[in-house]
Amino acid sequence: MTDLLARATALDAADPLAAFRERFVPAPVVSYLDGNSLGRPLEATARLMDDFIRGQWGDRLIQGWTDGWLEWPLTLGDRLGAVALGAAAGQTVVADSTTVLLYKLARAAVDARPGRRKVVLDTDNFPTDRYVLEGIAAERGLSLHWIETDPATGVHPGQVAAAVDEDTALVLFSHVAYRSGWLADVPEINRIAHEAGALTLWDLCHSAGSVPVELDAWGVDLAVGCSYKYLNGGPGAPAFGYLRQALQAELRQPIQGWMGHRAAFEMGPGYEAAPGIRALLSGTPPILAMVPMHANLDMLAEAGIEAVRAKSLLLTDYVLDLADAWLVPLGVEVVSPRDPARRGGHVTLRRAGFEELLAPLWASGVIPDYRRPDGLRIGPAPLSTSFTEVHQGLAILRDLAEKQR
Incomplete structure (x- = not known):
């Protein structure tokens, strides 16, 4: 001892x-010993929250939206991409919850592969991932192919190679398995999926802020994650979504809200998606819940x-x-x-x-x-x-x- x-x-x-x-x-x-579930708050976060409430919100009131709040989902997304995700600007947004963004991205992905009826995922992934894909499969008439994974490890490239084929629209796995901590071989699994013509969606909830991630270099198509674990964003902190630049003109997420419109304040008839990553947005951004991310990303960038x-x-x-x-x-x-x-x-x-x-x-x-x-x-x-x-x-x-x- x-x-x-x-x-x-x-x-x-x-x-x-x-x-x-x-x-x-x-x-x-x-x-x-639970930083992988809920990170601890920073002293700087407490100060930022107080300053925001008394200053930006208390003093500026609704003018805060034109002061910059409307851009926070994109500017914080870009900063997160640079500091923790290996993602160039214009591919990451901060918004919604992990579940909502997972639904948006997965639905957009399967709809972008018409005629393909198969989605590949694993039995030991986090419940939200499994439940969301079950719902999408029911909505779109898809079949789920389940890879049986050992809870002590995780998904292996060989299992993926045996599962994907020309009928596969999407594969969904976690980079770090929530139960065991297994670190998946993202580049190799992406290569296998792409050779079959499928898109890849990765859950980064147990990766972001803890494990280096290289979304661009690894050829990831779509990714989603939360900010309340190693990113210390607090309970219920907003999630983030990544959509590779080359796919942004092709994929269309299904929750068409005013913040994803090309001209949100025109309030006009009919939905026209905004160009680029802004199209992933739907409703009003959770600005107050985004405040801690400023302090947390500063700290992570420094470390x-x-x-x-x-x-x-x-x-x-x-x-x-x-x-x-x-x-x-x-x-x-x-x-x-x-x-x-x-x-x-x-x-x-x-x-x-x-x-x-x-x-x-x-x-x-x-x-x-x-x-x-x-x-x-x-x-x-x-x-x-x-x-x-x-x-x-x-x-x-x-x-x-x-x-x-």
């Missing part, structure tokens, strides 16, 4: 990102996504070492990839009865995430989590697991 604690102390002392921890609002917990990824791998390596030393002997199974090239930003541990430990863990100041069946997700956020904090949290988990056993 002493060696493991000494290692945490040494890693914290050598951490080039350590100073960023002081930028977060202090939390009355011992160990927050650099490569440095964030480097620390994330060190953190999850350390989680694995603690799990092997303390928890595996107690019957706990590691169900996340041990290969860092295939591991996202969290580690999932599984043992029957883990759900019963949630209340005592929370009462002890340790906040992990739970996913059925019997999975505890350990999601340290690189910019807000120390190695010592991980040690403290897993030590308490070990003690409770020993008592439970």
Whole structure:
């Protein structure tokens, strides 16, 4: 135990990102291990929210729309694309929820491949992804081809190659599997799908702000993700959608609202889509909910996504070492990839009865995430989590697991 604690102390002392921890609002917990579900708020976010309410909103009132609010979905989208997504300007918008944007993009994609009746997805993807595609299949008379994925890993290129054919309109997967943390081979899966003439849609909810993403370089067609996990946007923060430049004149999203019109304030008859990425918008942008993104993207740009990824791998390596030393002997199974090239930003541990430990863990100041069946997700956020904090949290988990056993 002493060696493991000494290692945490040494890693914290050598951490080039350590100073960023002081930028977060202090939390009355011992160990927050759920950054992959809800990120912590920044002190700068609290100041920005106050300034926005008292200044831009309080002083300018409706004039704020012409001061720049109307462009926030695009300007913040471009900034997010540059800082975290590897996306050139004019391809990303901030709007809606993940579910709504997923529906828009998936519906647009299948409609852009008329005559193709097949959509390929996997059985262990996040429920929203599966439910939305089930609904679209029913609407458009499509068939769903389910790839059976191991919850301890994720989808492999070979499985995709065996599933797609000339009848496939769309394939949908998560870059980082929500349950196991499996990191998919996006470029290779894209290549396979494109050779069959299908479009690709990637869920980046567990990637953005944690794992480097190169949407343009990887040849991604469409992508969607949230901003309340590693991007620290807060509960219910808006989502983002990406649509590759070359497809923007071809794809048409189905929720035709005034903000996606070519001339929103003409209020004229009939819908005419705006050119470019603005056509992905529908209703009034959630401006107040976008305020935190300004602070969060500033911080991520300063830290650099490569440095964030480097620390994330060190953190999850350390989680694995603690799990092997303390928890595996107690019957706990590691169900996340041990290969860092295939591991996202969290580690999932599984043992029957883990759900019963949630209340005592929370009462002890340790906040992990739970996913059925019997999975505890350990999601340290690189910019807000120390190695010592991980040690403290897993030590308490070990003690409770020993008592439970």
